[in-house]
Amino acid sequence: xxxLLAVRDLIVNYHSERGIxxxxxxxxxxxxxGEVVGLVGESGCGKSTLARAILGVLPVPASEVRAGAIxxxxxxxxxxxxxxxxxxxxxxxxxxxPQDPYGSLNPLFTIGQQMLDLMHWKSxxxxxxxxxxxxxxxxxxxxxxxxxxxxxxxxxxxxxQIPNPEQALAKLPHELSGGQRQRIVIxxxxxxxxxxxxxxxxxxxxxxxxxxxxLRLLHREVKRRQVSMLFTTHDLGTAWEICDRVVVMxxxxxxxxxxxxxxxxxxxxxxxxxLLESLPRTDGVAQDIPGEIPSxxxxxxxxxxxxxxxxxxxxxTITRPPVSGGAHVVRCYHPLGAxxxxxx
Amino acid sequence: MRSETALVLRKLAEDRLALVGLLIVLALLACAxxxxxxxxxxxxxxxxxxxxxxRPPDSVYLLGTDRLGADIYSRLLFGARITxxxxxxxxxxxxxxxxxLGLIAGIHDGVASNLIMRLADIFLAVPQIVLAxxxxxxxxPSLPNVIxxxxxxxxxxxxxxxxxxxxxxxxxxxxxxxxALGASPARVVCLHVLPNIVSPIIVRITLGLGFTILTAAAxxxxxxxxxxxxxxxxxxxxxxxxxxxxxxxxAAAPGLAIFLVVVGFxxxxxxxxxxxxxxxxxxxxxxx
Amino acid sequence: xxAALLEVQGLSHRFRLKDGRAVRxxxxxxxxxxxGEILGIVGESGCGKSTLGKTLIGVLGADDGTVRFEGAPIQNLDGxxxxxxxxxxxxxxxxxxxxxxxxxxxxxxxDEALVIHTALPRAERDARVxxxxxxxxxxxxxxxxxxHEISGGQQRRVGLARVLALHPKLLILDEPTxxxxxxxxxxxxxxxxxxxxxxxxxxxxxxxxxAVVRSICTRVAVMYLGRIVETGPTxxxxxxxxxxxxxxLLAAxxxxxxxxxxxxxxxxxxxxDPLDIPSGCRFRNRCPMAQPLCATDDPTLRPLAxxxxxxxxxx
Ligand SMILES: Nc1ncnc2c1ncn2[C@@H]1O[C@H](COP(=O)(O)OP(=O)(O)OP(=O)(O)O)[C@@H](O)[C@H]1O
Ligand SMILES: Nc1ncnc2c1ncn2[C@@H]1O[C@H](COP(=O)(O)OP(=O)(O)OP(=O)(O)O)[C@@H](O)[C@H]1O
Ligand code: SF4
Ligand SMILES: [Mg+2]
Ligand SMILES: [Mg+2]
Numbered sequence: 001x002x003x004l005l006a007v008r009d010l011i012v013n014y015h016s017e018r019g020i021x022x023x024x025x026x027x028x029x030x031x032x033x034g035e036v037v038g039l040v041g042e043s044g045c046g047k048s049t050l051a052r053a054i055l056g057v058l059p060v061p062a063s064e065v066r067a068g069a070i071x072x073x074x075x076x077x078x079x080x081x082x083x084x085x086x087x088x089x090x091x092x093x094x095x096x097x098p099q100d101p102y103g104s105l106n107p108l109f110t111i112g113q114q115m116l117d118l119m120h121w122k123s124x125x126x127x128x129x130x131x132x133x134x135x136x137x138x139x140x141x142x143x144x145x146x147x148x149x150x151x152x153x154x155x156x157x158x159x160x161q162i163p164n165p166e167q168a169l170a171k172l173p174h175e176l177s178g179g180q181r182q183r184i185v186i187x188x189x190x191x192x193x194x195x196x197x198x199x200x201x202x203x204x205x206x207x208x209x210x211x212x213x214x215l216r217l218l219h220r221e222v223k224r225r226q227v228s229m230l231f232t233t234h235d236l237g238t239a240w241e242i243c244d245r246v247v248v249m250x251x252x253x254x255x256x257x258x259x260x261x262x263x264x265x266x267x268x269x270x271x272x273x274x275l276l277e278s279l280p281r282t283d284g285v286a287q288d289i290p291g292e293i294p295s296x297x298x299x300x301x302x303x304x305x306x307x308x309x310x311x312x313x314x315x316x317t318i319t320r321p322p323v324s325g326g327a328h329v330v331r332c333y334h335p336l337g338a339x340x341x342x343x344x
Numbered sequence: 345m346r347s348e349t350a351l352v353l354r355k356l357a358e359d360r361l362a363l364v365g366l367l368i369v370l371a372l373l374a375c376a377x378x379x380x381x382x383x384x385x386x387x388x389x390x391x392x393x394x395x396x397x398x399r400p401p402d403s404v405y406l407l408g409t410d411r412l413g414a415d416i417y418s419r420l421l422f423g424a425r426i427t428x429x430x431x432x433x434x435x436x437x438x439x440x441x442x443x444x445l446g447l448i449a450g451i452h453d454g455v456a457s458n459l460i461m462r463l464a465d466i467f468l469a470v471p472q473i474v475l476a477x478x479x480x481x482x483x484x485p486s487l488p489n490v491i492x493x494x495x496x497x498x499x500x501x502x503x504x505x506x507x508x509x510x511x512x513x514x515x516x517x518x519x520x521x522x523x524a525l526g527a528s529p530a531r532v533v534c535l536h537v538l539p540n541i542v543s544p545i546i547v548r549i550t551l552g553l554g555f556t557i558l559t560a561a562a563x564x565x566x567x568x569x570x571x572x573x574x575x576x577x578x579x580x581x582x583x584x585x586x587x588x589x590x591x592x593x594x595a596a597a598p599g600l601a602i603f604l605v606v607v608g609f610x611x612x613x614x615x616x617x618x619x620x621x622x623x624x625x626x627x628x629x630x631x632x
Numbered sequence: 633x634x635a636a637l638l639e640v641q642g643l644s645h646r647f648r649l650k651d652g653r654a655v656r657x658x659x660x661x662x663x664x665x666x667x668g669e670i671l672g673i674v675g676e677s678g679c680g681k682s683t684l685g686k687t688l689i690g691v692l693g694a695d696d697g698t699v700r701f702e703g704a705p706i707q708n709l710d711g712x713x714x715x716x717x718x719x720x721x722x723x724x725x726x727x728x729x730x731x732x733x734x735x736x737x738x739x740x741x742x743d744e745a746l747v748i749h750t751a752l753p754r755a756e757r758d759a760r761v762x763x764x765x766x767x768x769x770x771x772x773x774x775x776x777x778x779x780h781e782i783s784g785g786q787q788r789r790v791g792l793a794r795v796l797a798l799h800p801k802l803l804i805l806d807e808p809t810x811x812x813x814x815x816x817x818x819x820x821x822x823x824x825x826x827x828x829x830x831x832x833x834x835x836x837x838x839x840x841x842x843a844v845v846r847s848i849c850t851r852v853a854v855m856y857l858g859r860i861v862e863t864g865p866t867x868x869x870x871x872x873x874x875x876x877x878x879x880x881l882l883a884a885x886x887x888x889x890x891x892x893x894x895x896x897x898x899x900x901x902x903x904x905d906p907l908d909i910p911s912g913c914r915f916r917n918r919c920p921m922a923q924p925l926c927a928t929d930d931p932t933l934r935p936l937a938x939x940x941x942x943x944x945x946x947x
Contacts, residue, residue, distance in 0.1 A: 042813040179902055207676040207840065209899040212884035216894040234813060237843075237886030241894050264889040278818035279888060280843035282870070285825050288818035521731035524691045525794070526718035526748050539735050 003071075004228050005031040005054070005196055010068030012049055012058065019297040023049045025252045025304070026068070026320065031196065034226040036219070038243030038260070040233060042275075042293060045249045047232040051200045053078075054230070055096055056085045073195070091122045095189040097199040101181040105173040111184055112153075112169030115191070116141075119149035122192040156187045160217055179210040183217070190221055197222065197229045203238060215241050236279060240264060248272045251294055251304040253320065258328040268330040268337055271305045303332065355619040362615020368608025375424040383418035389575050398591050408593035411583060416597050419575035423598065426576050427605070430487070431556045434494035435549055441495070442502025443545065449503065450510025451533055461507060464500035472497045476559055480568040487570040490563055494556050505548055509541040516540075543620035547613055554609025561602050577602050636700075637802055637834050638665040638688070638721075643697035643707070644858075645680075645687045655906050657683040659858035660697070662933060665802065670828060670835040672845035672866070674881070675855035676903060681838045682726060684855070685804045688836075689723045690714050701802070719749040722795035726806040726838075728787040732779040738790050739775030745794050764797040767830065769823060785816045789823070796831060804836040809844055821848055842885050846870050851939075854878045857906060857914045860933065862947075864940030874936050874947040877915050913944070921946050 007029045014021040023046045031037045039047050052058045054070055056077060070077040073093070077085060090096075098104045106114060120126065120141045125148060157165035160183040173181060182202060189197050202218070203211040219242050222229050233239050239246050240260060247257040248269065256269040267273040277287045291308035294300055302319050306312040311334040321333045356362050380386050384406060392412035399409040407417040449460040467475070479493035513519060514537065522532050563569050564578025572579070577598040584594035640663040646654040657680040665671050673681050686692045687707075688699055694707040706717050725731035732741050739761065746757045762772055768789040779787060788808060795803060808824065809817040825848065828835055839845050845852055846866060853863040854875065862875040873879045880899035887893075901918045904910060910917055916926040925945055933941040 042815065177902055208842070208884040209676065209880060210902060212886075212893045212899070219894050235886075236814070236888045240888040241886045241892055275815060276888070278815045280814075280817075280821070280841070280847040282846055285821050285847055286814075286818040288822055289815040517725060517727055517730035518733045520691060521725050522733070522744075524686070524689055524718070524723050524725075525745055526715040527744070528715070528748075531748070536733050540733070 002033050003030050004033045004035075004073070005230075006069075006071045007050070007054065008069045008071070010050070010053060010070065011066035012046075012053055012063060013066055014049075014059075014063050015061070016297075021296045022299055023063075023252050023296055024053070025299070027249070027252070027254045028323075029247050029254060029257070031228050031230055033195075034223075034228055036222060036229045036231060036242055036244045038231050038233060038239035038246045039249065040236060040239045040246055041249035042234055044251075044293065044296070046252045047234075047249065048200055050249075051096075051198050051230065051232055055090055055094060055198055056082060057090075091118075092192050093194055094196045094198060095192055095194040097182075097185055097189045097197060097202045099201040099204050101178070101185040102173065104185060105181060107173055109172075110169065111171055111173065111176070115153045115169070115184075115188060116146065116149065118188055119153065119191060120146075123149050123152070124193050125149065152191065153187075156191055157184075159190075159221060160184075160187045161213075162187075179206060179214065182206065182214055186214070186218060186221070190225065190227070193225070194227060197227055199229055199231045201233055202231070204233070204235070211238070212241075218242065236264075236276065248275070251299060252296055253304050254331065255305065256328075256330045256332075258330075262328050266337055268325070268328060268335040269305075269332050270309050270311050270334070270336065273336055274308075352619050356615060359615045359618065361611045362619070365608045365611030365613075365615060368604055369612055372424055372428065372605050372608065375421050376428045379421040379425055383415075383421045385415040385418040389414075389419060389422050390573060398587060398594070400591075401593050407597040408591070410580070410594055411587060416580075416593065419580065420577070420597055420601055423575040423577045423580070423601075426487070426570065426574060427557055427560065430491055430494070430560045431553045434491045434498065434556050434560070435552050437491070437495035438498035438552070439502055439545070439549065442499035443506050445499070446503040446506025447510055447533060447538065450507045450514065451529070451537070460503065464503045464507075467497065467500040468504070473559060473562060476563060477566065477568065480563055485568050485571060487574075490560060490569050493563070493568075494559060497559075498552060498556065501552065502545070502548065505544060506541060509544055510537055513537050513540050544617075547617045547620060550609055550616055551613035554606040554613065557602065557609070558606050636664040637667040637702060638663070638836075639698075639700040640664070640688065641698045643684070643687060643699060644695045645683055645692050646695050647683075649907075653907055656858050656909060657906060658687055659909070661855075661858070661860050663853060663860060663863070665834060665836060667801075667834050668832070669851055670837055670849045672849035672852040673836060673838045673855055674840065674842055674845050674852060676840060676881075678903065678906065679855045680858040680906075681840075681855055682806055683858075685723055685806050685836065685838055688804060689718065689721055691723070715748070719798050720801045721804075722798065722800040722802075723804040724791050724795055724806060724808065726810070728791040729779055729784065731791055732787065734779055737776050737778060738782070741779075742775070742790070742794050742797060745797050749798050760797050761793075764793045767796065767827060768793045785812060785820065788812075788820060792823075792827070796827065799831065800833070802834045802836065804838065806838045807840070808837070810839070810841065817844070824848065842870075842882065854881065857903060857909055859914060859943065861915065861944070862940075862942040863933070864937070864942075868937060868940045872937075874940070874942040875915075875944045876919050876921050876947075878942075880918075880920075915944075 007027060010024050010027045012024040014023050027046070027050060029037070039050065041047055053065065054077065058065070065078055068078065072089070077089070125145050154165045157168060162168045162180065162183055176184065203214050206214060215238065231243055243260050245257065245259050246263045248255050250271050256263070256267065256272050267276055274289045278289060280286055289308055294304060294307065300307050301317055303309070303316045303321055306316040309316065313333065315333055321331045323329055323331055324335065375382065392414050394413045396409050397411055397413040399405050401408045405415050405417065407420065410416055410419070445460050449457040475497045476493040479496055480489055483489040483492065519532060519536055522536055560569065561578030564576045565582045567582065569576050569579055580598040581595050584591065587594055640661055643658060643661045644656065645658040646656050648654050661684055673684065675681055683692060687694055690706065690709060697707065698705055699707040701717060701721055709717065742761045742765070743757055746752060746760060752760070765772060765775070770786065770789050770793065774782060774786070782790070809820050812820065821844065824835070827833065837845065837849055849866050851863065852866050852869045853860045854869070854877065855861070856877050862869065862873070862878045869878065870882065873882055883896060884893055884899060899918060904917065912928050913919070913926040913931050916922040919926065923946065929945065931943045931945050933943045935941050936947060
């Protein structure tokens with residue numbers, strides 16, 4: 001599979017009142033063409049930070065990229081001028097689905113106005129039209145293109161199963177249910193015909209039955225269009241449903257990356273295996289992970305999981321373990337299932 | 345509330361204007377308390393020296409003398425006592441009446457609540473100074489009557505404020521949770537609702553003290569305050585009118601005093617409002 | 633099942649809106665909770681789980697129906713009688729952080745429960761607070777902290793400790809693990825089971841998470857639009873669900889490592905507006921099995937197997 005996006009050794013810090021938050025500590029991750037990659041981890045492990053870094057929307061000046069590279073179609077997104085990213089990449093080639101669609105839809109404009117506005121700037125036809133001599137805000141929306149875009153919008157609303165698309169266009173966001181709003185936001189992410197969609201916990205706020213509907217829809221649409229997707233979630237069940245590959249993060253470090261079936265069948269990192277054991281079971285109460293997630297202001301040296309790890313040895317506390325394994329990547333000195341590991 | 349008090353003080357210290365306001369207010373208090381020692385002519389309140397009337401400021405009479413030859417500086421200091429007394433008692437009475445009424449109206453939904461709020465609305469519909477003049481006029485000029493007039497016009501402000509704050513705090517989960525735990529209504533109101541609305545009340549009291557001082561001065565100016573020999577600031581300005589513009593110091597000194605004190609309370613109040621604002625203070629709740 | 637500790641019949645609570653309409657949030661609930669059970673109440677967001685819990689303890693009034701606790705009716709009690717019941721019947725709020733007074737220390741909030749319900753002297757209250765604090769796994773030095781100074785998981789422990797100090801018989805837990813990470817969730821669930829045994833509690837466990845309910849509850853009641861549509865032993869509900877809603881709900885739960893939900897049939901549409909509940913069976917316009925009868929007749933819970941009831945004409 002050809003690589004579409006590759007994040008390499010990314011280090012991101014936040015500057016907070018209480019000190020420097022080491023939110024990403026050398027994170028690497030790759031997404032192939034048409035691949036759905038799940039970024040899984042517990043609250044605060046840095047999923048949204050990574051998503052924001054790829055989109056180029058890390059808060060300034062609160063955050064700082066210390067090192068690393070994000071390669072996307074021949075460009076390094078970290079060195080590209082931000083105006084360039086805004087014009088060519090964000091919203092066109094990489095689009096975004098947020099957790100809370102209410103925050104990303106303007107409560108004062110109808111769905112139709114917002115979708116047309118998006119198409120005005122970000123539709124593939126807008127890209128084909130090139131740059132006008134006018135400052136962008138003043139440029140006219142050619143009526144022929146507008147009509148085409150409107151037809152494309154109605155098509156897309158049909159694809160995301162909005163009943164009565166024409167009527168939906170005239171509605172305000174609050175007149176739609178949470179599930180319907182999420183469908184609209186998915187439509188808006190698909191309309192520019194992007195190569196990559198970043199979805200940050202898009203189903204966390206939804207009920208299971210609605211979540212199942214949305215996951216199914218999202219999966220069908222990205223697969224049909226061969227769009228790649230980075231799907232962040234703290235819910236292993238959701239990752240299991242929709243992802244081709246899973247990348248697990250713990251406290252700002254990536255610890256394991258594997259194809260979904262292999263990952264769930266035999267996790268190799270001590271943390272991920274503990275995480276799977278803490279899922280609710282059908283026979284009695286699950287096992288918890290002793291200890292607490294460390295503060296990212298003074299994180300443990302080496303492997304950040306070592307204070308809670310059953311297998312930890314001195315080397316774990318000094319330097320971060322290197323990558324090992326082929327398709328099933330794990331960053332651990334004593335991975336499970338390895339002959340050198342301590343017997344589990 | 346150790347951490348909270350410390351935080352409030354620290355933030356207040358960072359706010360220049362509030363600090364200046366606090367200093368002015370403290371200076372006023374100092375003047376009032378130490379008037380007999382600070383005054384150069386402590387007897388000026390009751391004893392006059394017609395031979396020295398209308399002297400401009402000099403090294404003996406720091407701020408000049410008035411039409412009866414009394415030292416304006418000394419009278420100003422003793423006037424601070426009256427000013428503070430009027431403001432504190434008037435606002436105190438307004439709080440004592442307005443806050444419980446607001447709490448009652450905020451907690452209950454029903455006839456009592458409606459009655460209280462409509463009564464407050466009626467009082468609020470008449471401009472405060474007009475109402476105060478009317479009351480003071482009817483009851484006759486005297487210190488207690490001024491105070492009565494001021495509190496009678498000021499309580500609805502507290503009722504409105506406490507009513508609105510109570511309504512919003514009442515819907516908070518922790519109030520419902522305390523009720524669910526089995527707490528009596530009195531416990532809920534006194535120990536949970538009231539402490540959570542003190543901040544806006546403190547701000548309103550601070551601003552109200554400044555405002556009351558201004559209104560009291562206006563009443564004094566109109567001759568509705570304490571009777572003549574009292575060194576009340578508003579009255580002093582009224583007396584000075586006949587001798588202006590030659591005896592400029594006669595009006596300038598008390599005028600400046602009123603101005604400074606009112607500005608001081610306002611700056612302190614605005615500063616407190618920022619510092620005590622729950623939106624900035626409670627932002628520290630962690631995400632889970 | 634042992635003798636019912638709590639018996640609910642035809643319980644309703646309506647929220648009246650300003651425009652005169654009424655949300656039938658709890659609409660004729662029948663329920664029995666036996667002593668020593670952990671009864672799970674599951675259902676989707678907005679189906680009335682929290683409203684049911686609050687109506688049971690009397691924070692919300694009952695518009696209809698009866699609630700019997702230890703044999704005596706307790707619906708719509710007030711004043712002292714209600715407070716007396718509350719020392720034995722307690723509710724733990726969904727949002728644990730918001731349920732604590734932000735201006736009170738943890739210690740003071742914990743003490744308050746005992747001040748209200750007991751006449752114990754200060755020293756004994758302190759001892760009881762420390763004992764329950766240890767039971768929920770917190771340290772004594774956390775007593776002087778404010779709610780915003782502790783983590784979400786710790787806030788939940790404080791919420792539990794506050795009511796446990798009263799040694800209640802029945803605890804209603806509203807979404808005790810929602811919003812927590814799985815590893816923290818596992819810790820809280822373990823703790824709940826330990827406390828259940830240690831204090832001989834009966835638990836009403838409200839949750840929208842079927843996997844959690846399955847792992848901890850002895851019996852389950854499934855709620856849809858203000859009504860219990862199926863109840864039964866946990867194993868029966870999960871292996872042999874009878875109501876079509878329960879079936880679709882179970883089919884929508886992801887099972888990591890198992891079948892994929894998105895490849896299978898799943899429930900179409902969204903729950904109707906509780907302001908406008910359909911005639912007959914309230915599930916009928918999403919139900920794959922609906923017949924004309926369902927539009928006219930409102931099904932009631934009927935026994936299908938020992939202890940297993942469902943409200944469906946064709947279950
Ligand atoms: N603006 C900021 N300033 C300081 N610290 C921040 C900021 N934003 C995030 N952080 C910290 O960075 C870490 C990673 O945050 P991030 O939002 O990426 O986590 P996440 O994995 O998306 O968590 P969640 O599941 O809760 O959304 C957290 O410890 C968070 O507290
Ligand atoms: N104070 C209120 N006024 C009007 N309607 C309300 C009020 N509180 C709740 N409702 C409505 O009553 C219904 C049931 O709400 P309830 O909070 O009991 O649901 P729930 O099952 O606990 O949901 P969740 O899983 O989201 O907590 C919902 O439709 C809700 O909108
Ligand atoms: S064995 Fe070492 S490297 Fe592996 S998870 Fe444990 S602490 Fe980390
Ligand atoms: Mg996030
Ligand atoms: Mg609820």
